[in-house]
Amino acid sequence: MRNLARTSRIAFAVTGIPGGADDVEAALLRTRLIEAAKEFSGRNGPRPLTLTVTNQPPGGERPSGSEAGSGAGPEPDEPSIAERARQFTATRPLYTFDRLVLPERTLDQLLRAVHTVEQRRVLFDDWGLREIQPHPGSAVNLEGAPGTGKTLAAHALADRLGRPLIAARASQLESKYHGEGPKNLAALFHAAREQGAVLFLDEADALMSARFETISQGAEHAVNAMRSEMLTALDHHEGLVVLATNLVACYDTAFDSRVWHVRFPAPDEAARAGIWRRHLPDALPLAEDVSPEGLAGVDEVTGRDIRRAVIDAAAEVLRTGQPRVRQADLLAAVERIKAGRPYRTGPMPMAASGGAG
Ligand SMILES: Nc1ncnc2c1ncn2[C@@H]1O[C@H](COP(=O)(O)OP(=O)(O)O)[C@@H](O)[C@H]1O
Ligand SMILES: [Mg+2]
16 A cells, blocks of 8 residues: 555555456456455544555556656646545445336346346347447436436445446535546546446536527536546446436437437336335334325336335324324324425326336
């Protein structure tokens, strides 16, 4: 470990990945090194620790300044990509697939898209498909209304692949400094690569939108710069990228071949029953009359509404000193949530196909 300490924090660059390691080995080693460093920093007081794990350079040379983020990088107020990448830390996925309720068809679409992205080296390089498609799909875009399970799905996918997850929002990449966005985006992809992580980028429509005709030249320039960085990053990235958008936005056609779109529908009645069922933990004291099928009769609610309703109902039961959560408590909570919405958006878009997964 080379200590790159500044006064306020401890930073290490570890060139711990053997040059010949393949992606999977490298990811494993990286995860272990990061885990070990986190454990170490936990035992050694409150000072924040930042860690960059890089591949050993071929021939055993020392890593270049910019790669390792050593002092020899750019100006102190102009951090290198590797230094910027430290703001993005991979975490263990929070959810597994068995928590996710989607129509069979959507689930199938999702898993196929992920498979194609994961196997693109075989398909497009080994099997020559790059001849007919030079820009193969390298990201899966989850589209759907807020609260329909997109974030949950991103975690579940990382869990399924046995990888950690780096989650970021497009708005987080912007900065008060002009032109920082593309560098932060590059750093985000760098961080995902270094940590062997699935990259989850929320609010991704902001990065992929088609040309605006009406905005000012400066803003137009910034949007274009982000979009080109996004295209470059997608083309060069090997790992899985999961994007999420609330809108079916107007994407630049350059993303057509690069992004697989999977539409997350609002849950129908069968799906709502499944979601209610998964949101009633074993330890929750439930009255006999609680029935997920009955609760599913309340329509125009998302999975997120259901989660809130269960928590609200449980809190209310505890507050009023009742022994158990009854069906009526859950129904009252979900109706409160529906009534408390700031505005009604009309019926939510439903799946073309029925049936919950
Ligand atoms: N399709 C779904 N299946 C199961 N639970 C869901 C689903 N959609 C939403 N939820 C519940 O609502 C929570 C918030 O959903 P989230 O994934 O953040 O939605 P989004 O990212 O689409 O806004 C989830 O953690 C889960 O508890
Ligand atoms: Mg989300």
